[in-house]
Amino acid sequence: xxxxxxxxxxxxxxxxEGPYSYRVPQGMSVTRGSIVAVPLGPRLTLxxxxxxxxxxxxxxxxxxIARAYDLPALSAELCELVDWVSRxxxxxxxxxxxxxxxxxxxxxxxxxxxxxxxxxxxxxxxxDARARVLETLADGMAWAKAAIIGASGVSASVIEGxxxxxxxxxxxxPAPPVVDPPDPDATAPRLGAEQAAALAAIRNADAxxxxxxxxxxxxxxGKTEVFFEVVADTLRAGRQALILLPEIALxxxxxxxxxxRFGTRPAEWHSEMTPLQRARMWRGVLEGTVRAVxxxxxxxxxxxxxxxxxxxxxxHDGAYKQSDGxxxxxxxxxxxRARLAGARALLSSATPSVESRNNADTGRYLHVRLENRFASxxxxxxxxIDMRETPPEKGSWIAPPVAREVFAALDRGEQALxxxxxxxxxxxxxxxxxxxxxxxxxxxxxxxxxxxxxVLMCHHCGHEQRRPEACGACGASESLVAVGPGIxxxxxxxxxxxxxARTVIVSSDMGSNAxxxxxxxEIAKGEYDLIIGTQLVSKGHHFEKxxxxxxxxxxxxxxxxxxxxxxxxxxxxxxxxxxxxxxxRAGKAMLQTxxxxxxxxxxxxxxxxxAFYAHEIVAREAGGLPPFxxxxxxxxxxxxxxxxxxxxxxxxxxxxxxxxxxxxxxADAPIAMVRGRHRVRLLxxxxxxxxxxxxxxxxxxxxxxxxxxxxxxVDIDPMSFF
DNA sequence: TCCCGTCTCAGC
DNA sequence: CTGAGACGGGAT
Ligand SMILES: [Zn+2]
Ligand SMILES: [Zn+2]
Numbered sequence: 001x002x003x004x005x006x007x008x009x010x011x012x013x014x015x016x017e018g019p020y021s022y023r024v025p026q027g028m029s030v031t032r033g034s035i036v037a038v039p040l041g042p043r044l045t046l047x048x049x050x051x052x053x054x055x056x057x058x059x060x061x062x063x064x065i066a067r068a069y070d071l072p073a074l075s076a077e078l079c080e081l082v083d084w085v086s087r088x089x090x091x092x093x094x095x096x097x098x099x100x101x102x103x104x105x106x107x108x109x110x111x112x113x114x115x116x117x118x119x120x121x122x123x124x125x126x127x128d129a130r131a132r133v134l135e136t137l138a139d140g141m142a143w144a145k146a147a148i149i150g151a152s153g154v155s156a157s158v159i160e161g162x163x164x165x166x167x168x169x170x171x172x173x174p175a176p177p178v179v180d181p182p183d184p185d186a187t188a189p190r191l192g193a194e195q196a197a198a199l200a201a202i203r204n205a206d207a208x209x210x211x212x213x214x215x216x217x218x219x220x221x222g223k224t225e226v227f228f229e230v231v232a233d234t235l236r237a238g239r240q241a242l243i244l245l246p247e248i249a250l251x252x253x254x255x256x257x258x259x260x261r262f263g264t265r266p267a268e269w270h271s272e273m274t275p276l277q278r279a280r281m282w283r284g285v286l287e288g289t290v291r292a293v294x295x296x297x298x299x300x301x302x303x304x305x306x307x308x309x310x311x312x313x314x315x316h317d318g319a320y321k322q323s324d325g326x327x328x329x330x331x332x333x334x335x336x337r338a339r340l341a342g343a344r345a346l347l348s349s350a351t352p353s354v355e356s357r358n359n360a361d362t363g364r365y366l367h368v369r370l371e372n373r374f375a376s377x378x379x380x381x382x383x384x385i386d387m388r389e390t391p392p393e394k395g396s397w398i399a400p401p402v403a404r405e406v407f408a409a410l411d412r413g414e415q416a417l418x419x420x421x422x423x424x425x426x427x428x429x430x431x432x433x434x435x436x437x438x439x440x441x442x443x444x445x446x447x448x449x450x451x452x453x454x455v456l457m458c459h460h461c462g463h464e465q466r467r468p469e470a471c472g473a474c475g476a477s478e479s480l481v482a483v484g485p486g487i488x489x490x491x492x493x494x495x496x497x498x499x500x501a502r503t504v505i506v507s508s509d510m511g512s513n514a515x516x517x518x519x520x521x522e523i524a525k526g527e528y529d530l531i532i533g534t535q536l537v538s539k540g541h542h543f544e545k546x547x548x549x550x551x552x553x554x555x556x557x558x559x560x561x562x563x564x565x566x567x568x569x570x571x572x573x574x575x576x577x578x579x580x581x582x583x584x585r586a587g588k589a590m591l592q593t594x595x596x597x598x599x600x601x602x603x604x605x606x607x608x609x610x611a612f613y614a615h616e617i618v619a620r621e622a623g624g625l626p627p628f629x630x631x632x633x634x635x636x637x638x639x640x641x642x643x644x645x646x647x648x649x650x651x652x653x654x655x656x657x658x659x660x661x662x663x664x665x666x667a668d669a670p671i672a673m674v675r676g677r678h679r680v681r682l683l684x685x686x687x688x689x690x691x692x693x694x695x696x697x698x699x700x701x702x703x704x705x706x707x708x709x710x711x712x713x714v715d716i717d718p719m720s721f722f
Numbered sequence: 723t724c725c726c727g728t729c730t731c732a733g734c
Numbered sequence: 735c736t737g738a739g740a741c742g743g744g745a746t
Contacts, residue, residue: 010734014735020734041733042737057734094735708729 007062009054010038011082012047013101015092021053025064033073035107037066046101048074069107072286074100075305077341084336088693090700090714091326099301099325105279106286112172116159117142123167129154130162142171178280179267182292184232186263191229195222198368199229202346205366206233210339214315214360215348217370218379219578220542223348224254226370227311228261230346231292235262239308239343240291244334246317247271247296248539251517258294269295269302272513297322297330300337307341310334314539315347315356316571321719329717331356350578351571354564354620355627357613380549380580380587384596384605396493397485402550402590403497409548410501410529416548417531418490419538419576421556423459423507425451425489426482436473442676450509451488461675490552491532498530506533538575547587549580554591554601560670562721563625570600570612577604624685626717630692633715634682635669638708641678647710648680654703658695660687670722677711681721692716 008030009019022038024030034049044066082100086093118137123130132152137143143151148159162168191199202213213230215223227243234241243266245254250270258266267281267290284290286303293299297320300310312320312334320330331347338345347356347365360367385399392399398406398418409416428446429438438447440458447456447465455464470477482489491505504523510516520541523531531537531546557569573591581587593601603612621628634651638644648666655663662685669679686692693716706712 007734012733012735014733016733016735022734038734040736045733045735053734055734061734063734098735 007053008065009050009052010036010047010065011050011079011097012038012040012045012094013098014040014045015095017092019050019054019093020047021055021057021062023062023064028065028068030065030068031073032076033079035069035071035074035101037069039063039066046104046107048079048097048101050079070109071107071283072288072305074286074303075307075341077307077337078301078303080340081301081333081337084340085326085328085333089326089328089716090693090697096326099298100303102298102301103275103279103282105275106282110175110280110283113175114145115142115171115173116145116148116163116168117171119167119169121166123162123165125165127158129158130167133158133162134167137168142173144173175280177289178277178284179290180264181289182235182258182262182264182266184235184262187261189225189229189232189261191225192222194370195226198226198370201368202226202230202366203233206344209342211344212335212338212359212365213344213346213368214352214356214365215346215368215370216352216357216360217350219350219575221350221370223350223370224257224313225261226368227313227346227348228258230309230344231311232262234309234344235291237308239306240285240288240304241293241309241311242299242302242304242307243292243294243311243313244299244320244330245294245296245313246319246539248319248513248516248536249314250294250296251520251541253521255294258292262292266292266294269293269299271296271298300330300333304341307337307343309344309346310338311346311348313348315349316351316353317539318568318719327713327715329719332717351574351609353571354567354613354616358617358620358627361617379607380577380589382577382589382591382604382607384554384601385590385592386596387592387594397490397552398493398497398550399590399592402552402592405548405588405590406494406498406501406530406550410498412547413545414548415523415526415529415531415543415546416550417533417537417543417546417576417579418494418550418552419533420485420487420490420552421535421572422486422553423450423509423534424448424457424486425492426484426486428483429456430481430483431471431473431476431479432481433471433476433479434474436471438472442673444671444673448486449482451482460671485552487532487534494530494532501530502528503530503532504528506531506537508534508536535572535576537579538572541579543579546579547581547585549577549587549589551576551589551591554593554604555595555598558595558598558600560720560722562719563620563623563631564719566600566619567616570603570609570616573600573604574609624687627688629688630686630690630716631718632684632686632692632696633718633721634684634696635679635713635715636666636682636706636710637677637679637713638710639677641668641672641680643708643710644678644680647704647706647712648682651699651703651712652682655684655699656695656702658686658690660690661685661695683721 006024007021010022011019030049032051037044038047082096086096136152217223231241315331335345359365385401390399406416426449429449440463443458443460445460450457454467457464471479526545577589580589599615636644636648665682666680669681
């Protein structure tokens with residue numbers, strides 16, 4: 001006998017189109033959100049009960065749920081988020097679910113801690129090691145085995161020997177909580193008048209449900225202190241809080257600030273955690289023992305059940321959109337999750353994205369500004385250096401006015417930063433005998449010389465070769481020249497021109513995130529005078545002694561024909577020049593540019609960011625670009641260019657007509673080949689009130705299915721057109 | 723003729 | 735995502 005309620009839909013963590021139906025065996029009880037193991041083909045797969053069965057399936061094909069885990073069910077809000085992200089990005093829902101079920105270890109109950117205490121009996125035989133253990137345990141308390149080993153410096157076998165001899169009593173203790181709960185009242189906040197006003201405005205707008213706040217203020221303006229108070233409000237209301245940061249900004253300094261405010265370290269969630277830490281954290285979030293999480297992008301899919309606040313710090317940061325499985329922008333999905341959870345979202349930035357700015361301007365978001373720097377610091381004085389008027393000398397990359405300011409800062413015993421958003425030594429290696437250019441064999445891109453490591457390297461696929469002595473094409477020796485600068489080359493010039501300065505290079509190939517953070521803290525302590533860095537240095541690090549920033553190629557990034565080029569350039573320049581100047585003295589910044597009249601440069605020099613946003617918003621609206629219109633890119637790739645192009649043309653031919661929809665392409669991608677695959681792009685543009693994801697799904701349903709090595713990737717709301 | 727790498731598809 | 739079965743090119 002089967003009643004309807006014996007069968008449920010289960011979303012499996014596999015890239016299938018929708019949930020599968022399973023029988024609930026006798027004696028098992030599950031609800032929407034229950035985490036289960038189900039047989040799928042020859043194996044057991046993790047899945048989540050999604051609700052009543054969606055389709056009829058022959059009873060003889062139905063299988064039983066193998067196991068229901070002894071865990072709280074995922075919140076309905078999280079299940080809805082999975083469906084939402086899947087519909088929006090066109091990624092299969094099972095694939096999105098995988099970003100929720102990221103820690104399979106977390107599903108098993110945590111092993112109790114093995115502990116020992118004195119039994120009161122003396123051991124039959126005494127040794128030095130045994131005596132040290134007994135001494136450690138002399139307080140009569142139960143000690144965890146690992147703690148005994150740590151405190152008395154013995155091996156596990158000594159303890160086991162004592163247990164056998166009857167001197168120790170073994171017991172098991174419940175595992176301690178992964179973090180202590182943060183106390184919203186651990187310390188009284190110390191806010192300046194403007195911060196207090198901002199907090200009051202945020203509190204005033206709290207309707208107890210969904211709402212978005214854009215906290216908009218200069219770097220160092222005290223945004224963190226303000227959103228910590230919103231976190232405190234959330235904790236007091238008995239709800240959980242999530243603070244999302246770009247991974248690189250998840251620093252010791254930030255965690256320390258949290259600890260000072262809330263009396264305990266926050267739960268962290270990032271890519272460098274061990275599986276055990278990951279499992280304990282995940283389980284803590286689900287069971288509700290973890291109340292506040294500070295995490296990178298992937299923490300958006302943690303199994304909160306009482307989420308009350310999502311903070312997205314540095315909301316403009318491009319790292320929030322990346323593909324790992326599903327291709328989503330963490331900002332947009334954070335807002336969706338907040339809406340589904342009836343929670344607040346707080347976006348924080350010194351340079352908000354044009355999308356967020358427009359939502360604030362139109363009243364969809366509450367716009368809260370912090371105009372002045374904390375402790376009354378000032379914005380840097382920015383000048384444009386016209387590279388046509390005062391160019392660097394031949395073979396040099398630092399224009400004379402910039403070099404003078406570096407000297408001046410060094411003379412004053414302060415720090416200077418030279419910024420160039422290009423890793424390596426030189427972007428091109430050329431043979432001056434035959435004209436051969438070193439290209440990646442698998443990408444249509446130059447091999448970038450990394451002289452420090454003695455290699456040429458492709459930044460698109462990681463392909464490397466040793467730096468050649470002689471030209472690989474004509475065999476001439478001594479004929480290879482490096483063309484153009486990267487930061488290593490700037491460092492070489494700096495070493496020659498500023499030999500007395502202690503110089504450091506900061507870029508993503510300087511090691512792990514942990515090593516980078518170490519380097520940042522050395523800089524903050526003043527162990528270096530001159531910093532030469534890529535975009536990384538612009539990410540939320542405060543250097544008190546830094547008073548001059550020279551941007552060696554402010555135009556880099558404007559050249560790309562993608563719709564966010566101006567916005568991204570404005571944000572990077574604002575963030576990096578914002579490193580100059582702190583509490584006591586106004587900093588200086590110089591932008592080396594060939595386009596001093598470009599709206600971005602003019603806005604930077606005049607300090608009039610409102611003019612930039614106004615200009616950019618008008619341009620976006622006129623072009624029907626985000627946020628006033630929607631874009632979706634289809635990237636067709638294959639090992640043979642004609643195959644990719646032919647399929648792209650077939651896709652275009654199959655595209656249904658729709659009112660207001662425009663299609664562009666197909667065209668070779670700007671970087672036509674990456675990792676041996678030729679890429680052809682199609683672009684769809686629609687009005688804002690158009691379901692572009694739905695349209696693309698319908699379109700791909702009508703179009704020929706890609707076969708062989710053809711791939712079609714969908715990128716909804718692409719951030720770049722590369 | 724057999725074997726193995728590559729592709730294609732189903733899984734409830 | 736994974737494994738099973740279907741091709742197809744090349745070695746034996
Ligand atoms: Zn490459
Ligand atoms: Zn040559």
